[in-house]
Amino acid sequence: MNVGDLGEFGLIERLRGILPPSGDERLIVGIGDDAAVWRSGDRYVIATTDTMVEGVHFLREHAAWQDVGWKALAVNVSDIAAMGGVSTFALVTLALPPDTPVDALDGVYEGLGACASLFSVTVAGGDIVRSGEFAITVALAGEARTGADGAPLLLRRSGGRAGDVVAVTGTLGGAAGGLRVLREHRPTSDAARALVERQVRPHARLHEANAAVDAGVRCGIDVSDGLVQDLGHVCEASGLDAEVWLDRLPVDPALREGFPDDAAMMAATGGEDYELLLAAPEEIIERLSGEFEIPLTVVGRLVDGASHTVRVLDADGLRVDVGAGGWDHFGGADG
Amino acid sequence: MNVGDLGEFGLIERLRGILPPSGDERLIVGIGDDAAVWRSGDRYVIATTDTMVEGVHFLREHAAWQDVGWKALAVNVSDIAAMGGVSTFALVTLALPPDTPVDALDGVYEGLGACASLFSVTVAGGDIVRSGEFAITVALAGEARTGADGAPLLLRRSGGRAGDVVAVTGTLGGAAGGLRVLREHRPTSDAARALVERQVRPHARLHEANAAVDAGVRCGIDVSDGLVQDLGHVCEASGLDAEVWLDRLPVDPALREGFPDDAAMMAATGGEDYELLLAAPEEIIERLSGEFEIPLTVVGRLVDGASHTVRVLDADGLRVDVGAGGWDHFGGADG
Numbered sequence: 080m081n082v083g084d085l086g087e088f089g090l091i092e093r094l095r096g097i098l099p100p101s102g103d104e105r106l107i108v109g110i111g112d113d114a115a116v117w118r119s120g121d122r123y124v125i126a127t128t129d130t131m132v133e134g135v136h137f138l139r140e141h142a143a144w145q146d147v148g149w150k151a152l153a154v155n156v157s158d159i160a161a162m163g164g165v166s167t168f169a170l171v172t173l174a175l176p177p178d179t180p181v182d183a184l185d186g187v188y189e190g191l192g193a194c195a196s197l198f199s200v201t202v203a204g205g206d207i208v209r210s211g212e213f214a215i216t217v218a219l220a221g222e223a224r225t226g227a228d229g230a231p232l233l234l235r236r237s238g239g240r241a242g243d244v245v246a247v248t249g250t251l252g253g254a255a256g257g258l259r260v261l262r263e264h265r266p267t268s269d270a271a272r273a274l275v276e277r278q279v280r281p282h283a284r285l286h287e288a289n290a291a292v293d294a295g296v297r298c299g300i301d302v303s304d305g306l307v308q309d310l311g312h313v314c315e316a317s318g319l320d321a322e323v324w325l326d327r328l329p330v331d332p333a334l335r336e337g338f339p340d341d342a343a344m345m346a347a348t349g350g351e352d353y354e355l356l357l358a359a360p361e362e363i364i365e366r367l368s369g370e371f372e373i374p375l376t377v378v379g380r381l382v383d384g385a386s387h388t389v390r391v392l393d394a395d396g397l398r399v400d401v402g403a404g405g406w407d408h409f410g411g412a413d414g
Numbered sequence: 415m416n417v418g419d420l421g422e423f424g425l426i427e428r429l430r431g432i433l434p435p436s437g438d439e440r441l442i443v444g445i446g447d448d449a450a451v452w453r454s455g456d457r458y459v460i461a462t463t464d465t466m467v468e469g470v471h472f473l474r475e476h477a478a479w480q481d482v483g484w485k486a487l488a489v490n491v492s493d494i495a496a497m498g499g500v501s502t503f504a505l506v507t508l509a510l511p512p513d514t515p516v517d518a519l520d521g522v523y524e525g526l527g528a529c530a531s532l533f534s535v536t537v538a539g540g541d542i543v544r545s546g547e548f549a550i551t552v553a554l555a556g557e558a559r560t561g562a563d564g565a566p567l568l569l570r571r572s573g574g575r576a577g578d579v580v581a582v583t584g585t586l587g588g589a590a591g592g593l594r595v596l597r598e599h600r601p602t603s604d605a606a607r608a609l610v611e612r613q614v615r616p617h618a619r620l621h622e623a624n625a626a627v628d629a630g631v632r633c634g635i636d637v638s639d640g641l642v643q644d645l646g647h648v649c650e651a652s653g654l655d656a657e658v659w660l661d662r663l664p665v666d667p668a669l670r671e672g673f674p675d676d677a678a679m680m681a682a683t684g685g686e687d688y689e690l691l692l693a694a695p696e697e698i699i700e701r702l703s704g705e706f707e708i709p710l711t712v713v714g715r716l717v718d719g720a721s722h723t724v725r726v727l728d729a730d731g732l733r734v735d736v737g738a739g740g741w742d743h744f745g746g747a748d749g
Contacts, residue, residue: 179417220555
């Protein structure tokens with residue numbers, strides 16, 4: 080058996096089983112959430128890492144090097160925000176073929192630096208290794224917000240309760256649309272350019288995630304693998320089922336313009352939007368919605384159930400099959 | 415110009431210059447030491463990362479997969495020890511060709527888990543990505559020891575003072591000897607096996623590094639690139655020159671047996687021993703020497719000077735040319 084047969088999530092479970100159990104009582108969140116959390120003195124460190132490999136996560140002919148650097152950091156900032164925390168320090172690893180042009184790396188670091196400035200992250204170290212293919216790995220640390228009693232305030236996948244509404248920030252499907260534009264070499268239009276921008280320059284919903292934690296939300300995840308798949312992670316971790324209402328999804332307007340027939344399904348399953356998904360009592364979501372400068376849209380609900388999966392329903396309440404739905408980082412293909 | 419022309423250290427300097435300056439006053443040690451250090455509440459986090467790429471840092475036909483996993487973590491534990499700290503939590507990133515056998519990964523995690531147990535590290539998360547070649551990246555966090563006033567007690571490259579003696583733990587050159595055995599397919603002997611063991615199963619001098627910090631040592635580095643090169647980093651950071659006495663080096667006995675003609679030079683320049691290099695007043699080193707269960711050998715001295723380089727001297731006090739001397743992670747070849 081090889082790793083391609085097992086898939087990303089099967090592999091994670093298998094490898095987790097091989098490691099010795101941790102007896103470290105400082106560990107608050109281990110393998111299986113957006114980021115790890117541990118206690119360090121009077122604070123809680125949040126840490127995550129994400130790798131982009133040329134040819135898998137981006138193509139040189141599609142992405143400006145500045146965008147590669149930006150995205151490599153932004154997706155990690157999004158993971159820490161999706162735990163409720165604030166990013167602080169990053170370690171950056173470059174795997175480089177010896178013939179990589181120095182200009183390209185300058186570009187990567189310009190983009191990474193711009194993202195670091197925006198989110199107040201300091202690059203504190205890293206590693207450079209020779210490799211057959213270009214890859215950039217960012218390991219990012221941050222801190223959790225804490226309550227008056229000093230306990231960490233986190234957005235956990237496992238924090239959902241039956242009856243919570245499910246809401247997402249911003250719009251969905253744009254990044255998947257951008258990938259499709261890049262792959263199909265569509266003629267340039269404003270909509271196509273907007274979609275590509277969503278794909279290559281993701282933002283992290285830091286402000287919104289911090290506000291959600293402060294408002295009492297305790298369940299969240301960033302939409303990196305696609306709404307259905309990421310909400311599925313919440314279902315598994317919270318021991319609940321979920322309904323998603325397809326006609327309520329905040330579909331990216333450029334996606335609706337560019338791919339009208341597929342837009343709703345792409346919004347349901349497309350990865351890499353890096354919007355924030357929250358599950359909380361409806362009144363909290365309503366209050367937050369009034370505070371945010373971007374839309375916060377209720378798209379579904381957590382319900383009791385035994386399957387711990389997501390049911391996507393159309394406007395008539397009929398179930399829609401979205402297939403495997405979402406991004407398998409290891410398989411690297413839309414399901 | 416491509417990155418191969420610039421070399422590892424030139425590249426690090428160039429990229430550091432592109433990043434925006436950090437205004438974060440919590441940063442204590444940034445790019446350019448064994449690990450980064452920052453303040454988090456009442457503690458000091460130490461963080462480092464290191465990548466092993468198949469075909470560059472190990473060959474599948476030479477290394478058992480268990481050894482790959484062990485070494486991937488051990489070299490990071492060594493970096494944090496060489497700052498004076500204790501490791502706590504790790505993030506592990508696997509870059510995998512889809513045809514990687516699952517058995518191989520089981521082996522990697524068995525070795526990594528054994529090393530984690532030995533050094534009380536918990537794997538708290540990570541990432542798995544598809545890739546054309548196998549690579550494993552460990553990002554490791556730890557904590558600094560602190561003094562009675564709460565200030566961090568660190569081993570810094572910049573902590574050397576003129577007149578300090580330079581001492582190393584254990585023996586040198588064994589790992590380079592092991593690499594040579596593997597490359598030359600030498601017939602197996604006890605000495606050859608011992609050298610290979612040094613190469614594929616490095617240890618981290620955690621106990622000794624912590625004891626050194628407690629004894630008042632403030633300058634240290636681990637011998638990963640080779641004694642001359644790593645001491646050169648201390649010279650640059652401390653603004654001093656150094657002398658190394660070739661006949662005083664604690665040459666690995668198996669190296670002396672296996673490669674008698676080259677053993678001393680290999681001990682001076684060979685990388686990956688992961689011994690601890692300390693620079694401190696002689697009386698502190700003498701005291702520590704009595705406490706350690708492994709040898710702590712004085713091999714040279716820090717002296718005032720303008721070149722900030724290392725002079726290797728033979729038994730007659732004559733200078734020995736060791737060439738470029740050491741390992742360039744990017745160039746990937748002994749100098």
